[in-house]
């Protein structure tokens with residue numbers, strides 16, 4: 001997978017990973033376990049390094065795999081003679097240098113080439129997609145859109161050996177217990193004969209095949225759609241797209257609705273109604289209520305007169321495109337918990353089924369540098385709008401703090417952070433408080 005069109009791709013295609021990511025963005029850091037300043041050193045002699053060597057760790061993992069009933073031949077083939085992969089360690093430890101903006105994210109995700117190829121895939125797999133929609137209730141345009149965003153229709157599935165990558169992360173990385181469990185699940189998938197060891201490739205974090213399923217996602221959702229006895233999401237398009245359809249069905253896909261739509265807001269609209277939370281459900285209203293508030297189809301025209309609950313998202317702020325999103329939007333975010341990702345899936349699905357480009361012009365705002373976000377958070381904290389410790393990551397808590405600042409200073413409270421907002425916050429924070437005020 002590429003790093004350019006999908007900043008969240010390192011977290012792979014599971015809801016569990018999305019939760020972890022959201023936690024990183026919004027959770028306050030744990031309190032340090034500080035000793036009293038006068039306390040003597042606890043350990044007079046250095047503690048021995050309790051971390052086992054990788055080979056010792058691997059021997060223990062082999063024993064556990066065998067105890068789980070995985071065949072010795074599978075365990076031996078997959079868990080002997082491997083070593084940690086330095087590139088995986090490096091990618092796992094990498095701190096994002098910037099926060100991508102929605103306009104650039106979408107421009108990289110939904111390119112003319114990806115739209116054209118998606119149209120071709122819809123045509124090439126027409127019969128299969130119709131059968132999958134009938135069976136699982138998920139329209140083909142969404143399956144093709146996920147496929148396009150995850151791996152560019154199978155062209156970029158990742159070339160890391162999955163068991164070795166997962167062993168690396170289980171031994172060396174954070175979240176070791178989770179990756180260790182994923183590794184055993186990967187061994188079970190091998191043991192069941194769905195794929196051979198040399199073909200079990202994926203992302204550096206273990207997301208596998210056309211649809212970038214983690215092993216646990218594969219185990220719960222993969223299907224043998226072409227009936228050859230193997231669930232081959234690496235090589236069989238029917239298996240890959242059928243597994244995606246089954247996954248979405250299991251996540252609660254509602255076949256009676258679409259994902260949402262671009263809309264236009266009237267002048268003077270109260271943008272504090274836009275949801276900033278990670279689930280896009282901070283403020284939910286029926287479509288008719290949004291219509292009563294003056295919201296129209298993008299470019300004008302009445303919203304459909306349907307009894308649908310919708311949330312408003314403004315991923316590029318009040319100057320960017322506006323979207324009303326429905327329940328299936330949140331289903332998409334269970335696949336990958338990112339508003340930008342879910343909007344890209346929805347928009348790509350629309351484009352490959354004949355829909356036009358967004359009506360609102362893209363802002364093309366540059367990415368936010370980590371150091372600038374840190375400065376913003378520090379300023380917002382100094383001004384009393386942010387309680388969390390600055391971490392350089394623009395999560396929902398920081399966006400709410402930005403919204404509070406906007407409210408207090410007569411700016412449209414869209415919670416959107418760009419250079420002018422950062423400058424306004426900086427200026428306020430740099431102004432000495434008047435005594436007594």
Ligand SMILES: [Ca+2]
Nearest residue numbers: 224228230232
């Ligand atoms: Ca198959």
